[in-house]
Amino acid sequence: MxxxxxxxxxxxxxxxxxxxxxxxxxxxxxxxxxxxxxxxxxxxxxxxxxxxPIPFTPLMAIRAIENTQEEKEVYLNHDWVPLEDISMNLQKAVIASEDGNFLRHNGFDFKALANAYESNQKGKKLKGGSTISQQTAKNVFLWQGRSYLRKGLEAYFTVLIELIWGKERIMEVYLNSIEMGNGVYGAQAASEYWYHKDAKDLTKYEAAGIAAILPSPRRYKAVNSSSYVNRRKDKIVRVMRHVGKIDYDKKPE
CATH class of the missing domain: 1.20.5 (Single alpha-helices involved in coiled-coils or other helix-helix interfaces)
Structure with a gap:
């Protein structure tokens, strides 16, 4: 079968x-x-x-592309120098202008963020609460913009550089990488461009002039400045007196 x-x-x-x-x-x-x-x-x-030393940043590439598209001259002035060759006046000026709690926080100033949020909610002039650490993370590793993805990556890199670099290196990278004029990046290039001298020789008022234009360095001028920028310079110089001695080895609170 x-x-x-x-x-x-x-x-x-x-x-x-x-x-x-x-x-x-x-x-x-x-x-x-x-x-x-x-x-x-x-x-x-x-x-x-x-x-x-960081030779090039995403922002430098973006500005070069923008100028090419607008048929403008592609100008890049960037000269890396160690932190000891950057005037303490400029170090104090950017702390006074950009991040008063730089030496005391661990990368994020939540009080400044809350104040910025409250100010923006009231319809006042749009302002951010980014610390020097956050700005450094963005300038070196990321692109410009306000997306949640970029902000998340910015927070991630901020934590990394705070843990691995420390405050002194963050300040050194910040002052050597940030945009300080049209095609001008870093303290040495800015000092030569605006004042025809080395970054180590900046006076208090000259340092305040560079710090004063950081919110919009392609719009404002550190010399022959508008009344708005001159008021910012005066305020920064006053605040610099209260910054005190900068001790990068001290642990953030």
């Missing part, structure tokens, strides 16, 4: 579900590997830039 063969077929739906799970697994593995690569590269570059 012939044995009847089992001709039962596997349901199509079962195969489809298996294929879907396999596809989703591949997608998840891809994104997990992408995350690991991104994490590893971020750590690598943060450690590297703790010791190596």
């Amino acid at each position: 012939a044995t009847k063969k089992n001709t039962k077929k596997t349901p199509v739906k079962s195969n489809t579900k298996t294929q879907n799970r396999s596809f989703m697994g591949k997608v998840m593995r891809f994104f997990f590997k992408l995350f690991l690569w991104g994490f590893g590269l971020s750590i690598f570059f943060v450690v590297l830039f703790k010791f190596v």
Whole structure:
């Protein structure tokens, strides 16, 4: 007697579900590997830039592209110098102007953020609460903008540089990388451009002049300034008197 063969077929739906799970697994593995690569590269570059001068930033590239598109001259003046060759007056001026609690916080000034949010909610002039650490993280590693993704990455890199670099290196990178004029980046280039001298020789008022234009360095001038910028200079000089001695080795509170 012939044995009847089992001709039962596997349901199509079962195969489809298996294929879907396999596809989703591949997608998840891809994104997990992408995350690991991104994490590893971020750590690598943060450690590297703790010791190596930063030759170029994303903002420099963006400005070059903007000028090319607008058929303007592409001008880039950037000259890295160690922090000891940057006047203490300028270090105090940017703290007085940009981040009064720089030496006391761990990268984020939540009180300043709350004040900025309250001011913006009241319809006053739009202002931010970014610290020098946050601005440095953005300038060195990220692009300009206000998206949640960029802000999240900014917070991530801020934590990294606070842990790995410390305050002295953050200040050094900040003063060597920030935009201080049209095509002018860093303290040495700004000192030569605005005052025809080295960054180590800046007076209090000259340092205040550079710090005063940082909110919009392509719009304002550190010399032959508008009345608004001159008022900012005077205020910064007054606040500088209360900054006191800068001790980068002191642990943030």
